[in-house]
Amino acid sequence: MSVEDAPIGVFDSGVGGLTVAREIMRQMPDENIVYFGDTARVPYGNKSKTTILRFSRQIVSFLRTKQVKAIVIACNTASAHALDIIEKEQDIPVIGVIRAGARTAAAATENGRIGIIATRGTIDSGVYEEVLRHIDPGFQIFGKACPLFVPLVEEGLTHDFITEEIARRYVKDLQYKGIDTMILGCTHYPLLRSLLKKVMGDDVTLVNPAYETAVELLELLEQKGMRRKRQPGGPPAEYRFYVSDLAAQFQEFAGSILPYDVAETQQIDIESYGQETERGEK
Numbered sequence: 394m395s396v397e398d399a400p401i402g403v404f405d406s407g408v409g410g411l412t413v414a415r416e417i418m419r420q421m422p423d424e425n426i427v428y429f430g431d432t433a434r435v436p437y438g439n440k441s442k443t444t445i446l447r448f449s450r451q452i453v454s455f456l457r458t459k460q461v462k463a464i465v466i467a468c469n470t471a472s473a474h475a476l477d478i479i480e481k482e483q484d485i486p487v488i489g490v491i492r493a494g495a496r497t498a499a500a501a502t503e504n505g506r507i508g509i510i511a512t513r514g515t516i517d518s519g520v521y522e523e524v525l526r527h528i529d530p531g532f533q534i535f536g537k538a539c540p541l542f543v544p545l546v547e548e549g550l551t552h553d554f555i556t557e558e559i560a561r562r563y564v565k566d567l568q569y570k571g572i573d574t575m576i577l578g579c580t581h582y583p584l585l586r587s588l589l590k591k592v593m594g595d596d597v598t599l600v601n602p603a604y605e606t607a608v609e610l611l612e613l614l615e616q617k618g619m620r621r622k623r624q625p626g627g628p629p630a631e632y633r634f635y636v637s638d639l640a641a642q643f644q645e646f647a648g649s650i651l652p653y654d655v656a657e658t659q660q661i662d663i664e665s666y667g668q669e670t671e672r673g674e675k
């Protein structure tokens with residue numbers, strides 16, 4: 394297989410990273426994708442850095458068995474805790490979602506007051522602040538952990554009044570701080586975009602890091618001469634989905650996020666990767 398035809402590896406703690414995969418599919422419809430959702434060990438948002446790094450290494454090790462040409466860590470919590478280390482360990486490009494989100498927010502803000510909503514792990518890591526302050530030390534940055542959003546999205550309550558009420562409570566502090574830009578710093582939150590828009594009003598720009606991550610990936614693949622360009626009459630892009638548990642449930646959710654039906658999802662034993670001796674799936 395030529396490097397151009399090799400797939401892009403995308404991973405997340407579960408279904409949320411499909412919002413990033415969806416952007417990659419939109420912006421680069423010719424690229425092959427292998428997606429892994431760690432449905433057995435989700436949520437990542439309240440786990441330690443050591444644990445998330447171990448999980449991420451196992452997943453990267455699995456994706457490398459699929460000959461991926463690049464890896465996208467499509468999970469904010471894993472990007473916050475593991476990207477710096479993983480990208481040094483790998484000899485293929487690895488990108489996360491945080492730098493792209495921070496850059497977009499920095500370009501969008503006019504008053505320099507930026508809010509971040511994310512999991513507890515991402516907020517406590519301080520990584521968004523670090524990247525934003527590196528861009529402009531004068532930014533005023535306010536973070537808010539919103540741990541209830543992930544289960545609400547997974548329950549399909551994206552337009553429910555309960556979710557709206559919880560959102561109002563979560564973002565109240567950020568509204569008092571006068572932010573004009575808010576980063577949706579968790580893969581599930583773009584699915585709450587219209588509800589959050591209603592709660593925050595038109596004066597606050599909502600930043601979806603998924604979009605910019607795909608832009609960054611496209612530029613990177615171009616630069617490295619790794620873009621797949623489908624030949625006339627050539628095979629269309631192929632998408633393969635793997636999970637660590639509950640494949641049927643994943644498939645159903647994936648069908649509601651992606652613009653087509655996900656025909657097959659394979660379950661693998663992720664704990665057996667990242668070790669020399671065992672392989673869960675050949």
Ligand code: DGL
Nearest residue numbers: 406436437438469470580
């Ligand atoms: N994918 C995670 C993130 O973007 C959210 C879900 C979880 O906590 O695992 O931070």
